[in-house]
Amino acid sequence: xxxxxxxxxxxxxxxLLAPQLAVTIxxxxxxxxxxxxxxxxxxxxxxxxxxxxxxxxxxxLFNDPxxxxxxWRTIIFSGAVALxxxxxxxxxALMAERVVRGAMFYRTILVLPxxxxxAVAGVLWLFxxxxxxxxVAYWLKKLGIDWNPKLDGEDAxxxxxMAAAWKQISYNFLFFLAxxxxxxxxxxxxxSIDGAGEWHKFRTIIFPLLSPVTFFLLVVNIVYAFFDxxxxxxxxxxxxxxxxxxxxxxxxxxxxxxxxxxxxxxAQSVILMAxxxxxTAVQFRYVERKVHY
Amino acid sequence: MSxxxxxxxxxxxxxxxxxxxxxxxxxxxxxxxxVTFVASTLTPTDIAQTPMQMYPSLxxxxxxxxxxxxxxxxxxxSPPAMTLLFNSLVVALVVTFGKxxxxxxxxxAVVFFRFPGRMFFFWMIFxxxxxxxxxxxxxTYQVVTDLNLINSYAxxxxxxxxxxxxxxxxxxxxxxxxxxxxEAAKIDGAGPLRFFKDVVIPLSRTNIAAMFVILFIYGWNQxxxxxxxxxxxxxxxxxxxxxxxxxTGAEPTDWHIVMATTILALIPPVLVIIAMQKSFxxxxxxxxx
Numbered sequence: 001x002x003x004x005x006x007x008x009x010x011x012x013x014x015x016l017l018a019p020q021l022a023v024t025i026x027x028x029x030x031x032x033x034x035x036x037x038x039x040x041x042x043x044x045x046x047x048x049x050x051x052x053x054x055x056x057x058x059x060x061l062f063n064d065p066x067x068x069x070x071x072w073r074t075i076i077f078s079g080a081v082a083l084x085x086x087x088x089x090x091x092x093a094l095m096a097e098r099v100v101r102g103a104m105f106y107r108t109i110l111v112l113p114x115x116x117x118x119a120v121a122g123v124l125w126l127f128x129x130x131x132x133x134x135x136v137a138y139w140l141k142k143l144g145i146d147w148n149p150k151l152d153g154e155d156a157x158x159x160x161x162m163a164a165a166w167k168q169i170s171y172n173f174l175f176f177l178a179x180x181x182x183x184x185x186x187x188x189x190x191x192s193i194d195g196a197g198e199w200h201k202f203r204t205i206i207f208p209l210l211s212p213v214t215f216f217l218l219v220v221n222i223v224y225a226f227f228d229x230x231x232x233x234x235x236x237x238x239x240x241x242x243x244x245x246x247x248x249x250x251x252x253x254x255x256x257x258x259x260x261x262x263x264x265x266x267a268q269s270v271i272l273m274a275x276x277x278x279x280t281a282v283q284f285r286y287v288e289r290k291v292h293y
Numbered sequence: 294m295s296x297x298x299x300x301x302x303x304x305x306x307x308x309x310x311x312x313x314x315x316x317x318x319x320x321x322x323x324x325x326x327x328v329t330f331v332a333s334t335l336t337p338t339d340i341a342q343t344p345m346q347m348y349p350s351l352x353x354x355x356x357x358x359x360x361x362x363x364x365x366x367x368x369x370x371s372p373p374a375m376t377l378l379f380n381s382l383v384v385a386l387v388v389t390f391g392k393x394x395x396x397x398x399x400x401x402a403v404v405f406f407r408f409p410g411r412m413f414f415f416w417m418i419f420x421x422x423x424x425x426x427x428x429x430x431x432x433t434y435q436v437v438t439d440l441n442l443i444n445s446y447a448x449x450x451x452x453x454x455x456x457x458x459x460x461x462x463x464x465x466x467x468x469x470x471x472x473x474x475x476e477a478a479k480i481d482g483a484g485p486l487r488f489f490k491d492v493v494i495p496l497s498r499t500n501i502a503a504m505f506v507i508l509f510i511y512g513w514n515q516x517x518x519x520x521x522x523x524x525x526x527x528x529x530x531x532x533x534x535x536x537x538x539x540x541t542g543a544e545p546t547d548w549h550i551v552m553a554t555t556i557l558a559l560i561p562p563v564l565v566i567i568a569m570q571k572s573f574x575x576x577x578x579x580x581x582x
Contacts, residue, residue: 003404003405003468003472003475004472005472005475005476005479006405006406006407006475007405007406007475007479007484007485007488008406009406009485010408012402012406012485012486013402013403013406013408013411014402014408016398016399016401016402017398017399017402017403017414019394019395019398019399019454020395020396020398020399020418020454020455020456020460021399021414021417021418023395023451023452023454023455024417024418024421024455026436026440026452027433027436027437027451027452027455028421028424028429028455029417029424030432030436031429031432031433031435031436032424032428032429032432033432034429034432034435034436035428035429035431035432038431038432088318088321091314092314092315092318094311095310095311095312095314095315095318096311096315098311099311099312099315102312102315106315106318106319107570108567108570109319109322109323110315110318110319110322111566111570111573111574112322112326112563112566112567113322114510114566115510115559115562115563115565115566116514116559116562116563117513117514117516117532117558117559117562118514118516119514119516119532119533119535119536120514120532120535120555120558120559121325122536123329123535123536123539123551123555124325124326124328124329124555125325126539127328127329127332127548127552128324128325128328132341133340133341133343133345133548135328135344135345135347138343138344138345139344166321166322166325169318169321169322171577174574174577174578175578178578227425227427227428230427230516230517231514231516231517231532231536234516234517234520234536235535235536235539249427252427252428252430253427253430253517256430256431257430257431257434257521262431265430265431266431266432269428269429269430269431269432272427272428273423273424273428273429276423276424276425276428277423280422280423
């Protein structure tokens with residue numbers, strides 16, 4: 001990875017790195033260190049003194065049924081978002097790969113939700129499904145479906161999952177499309193000549209060859225659902241009703257910023273950090289594998 | 294069944310099925326946007342009608358004028374959308390240009406020089422990928438308070454300027470610049486800064502464009518950070534303000550103004566992604582390689 005020809009200069013490279021490193025240290029490493037430090041401390045009610053409590057904050061968290069519930073809820077939420085964003089995206093990509101006329105038009109429209117802020121996406125869906133003014137809520141009522149995300153936790157969860165998946169389909173679609181375009185046409189033609197049907201080709205050729213992309217996207221989608229859906233949840237439900245849509249990131253925010261419980265909030269931050277590190281490691285293992293192809 | 298038959302079946306099927314499925318996709322994508330657009334052109338009374346009418350009305354002109362120059366009157370006295378959009382634009386542009394500049398020069402340092410600590414610094418930048426704002430909310434907030442950056446553009450933008458993704462992309466691209474170019478430059482007596490300005494930057498144009506789209510959208514759509522860092526309404530970015538305009542139940546929501554502001558808020562990033570679609574697709578798939 002190293003270049004043969006380089007410039008010789010003792011100070012310039014440090015100068016060039018300085019701005020990025022300054023931001024990194026002040027706003028990333030220092031706060032992360034603080035989070036780790038605070039996670040093993042207990043602050044008294046007036047915020048005057050701190051005492052070292054070891055892993056007590058973590059123990060408290062894992063003994064707290066509320067936290068465990070939030071943990072499971074996050075896993076279900078992420079799984080549901082990933083699945084509902086991956087399956088349609090794959091379907092649309094398979095179809096988009098086959099059309100000639102209008103291909104550019106389809107892609108342009110399907111990519112749009114990527115540009116829309118999570119919180120704004122949340123507002124769009126909140127409005128459509130609002131029991132008082134929403135057009136879709138009205139249709140559901142006509143169909144005899146009892147729908148109220150303001151009172152019913154399950155309805156609220158379904159609503160945030162839909163909004164989150166809607167936004168992520170664009171991203172998945174582009175990656176699936178790129179993946180499909182890299183499958184050698186000769187393979188598919190050979191299969192057709194052997195009399196393989198569409199489904200058979202998909203199962204035996206396309207899907208296996210797409211599996212690295214799919215795996216990569218699965219990780220990316222889980223990371224997205226874990227961390228980037230804060231805006232959606234805050235805009236649509238604020239974690240409610242009765243915490244039914246409170247995921248891990250939302251709880252860190254709520255306990256830290258709203259309830260001002262520094263110790264447990266920091267411990268939660270540290271747990272989240274561990275999760276990101278784990279997911280990033282998994283993601284880069286995939287990249288390594290891909291390089292070996 | 295002969296091969297010709299199969300080809301015919303394939304042909305006829307590929308003719309309509311993909312279009313039908315893709316149109317369903319378009320419908321799912323566009324419908325929420327369309328409903329929002331229609332609502333942004335109705336009077337509050339029309340919005341409250343169930344079912345709401347599904348075609349726009351001329352009331353829209355008044356709604357957009359009110360949203361743009363006055364803002365919502367609900368529980369949250371929002372500044373006019375022009376202020377909000379201006380704030381978002383400042384944040385998006387400062388973050389985008391900041392990230393691109395800072396990443397270009399640090400990738401340049403890592404690729405074109407040898408110096409003690411080179412890989413250590415590179416890894417330091419890389420690791421920030423694993424520390425999103427969401428994970429270090431409170432302590433970062435505290436640092437920004439200590440530095441007196443609360444309620445300022447600096448506080449809104451500076452902490453977002455480090456970028457592992459952009460640095461990785463530029464580093465990857467810089468490594469493909471042929472050694473001969475560097476040699477030629479050295480023979481001509483061009484120093485590292487001259488080479489950076491006259492060779493590296495012009496060669497990086499497509500990559501810079503790709504990063505521009507992704508980072509502009511990233512900056513414009515920031516939510517959690519501005520929510521924490523601004524307590525004064527006049528510094529709110531548009532995305533945060535929209536959420537605040539929606540009443541919590543006690544007060545009715547000015548839906549027509551909220552919807553008009555929502556449309557105004559999504560126009561800039563949508564225009565950028567449409568205008569620079571090629572760069573965007575390339576940039577997105579390249580950064581993840």
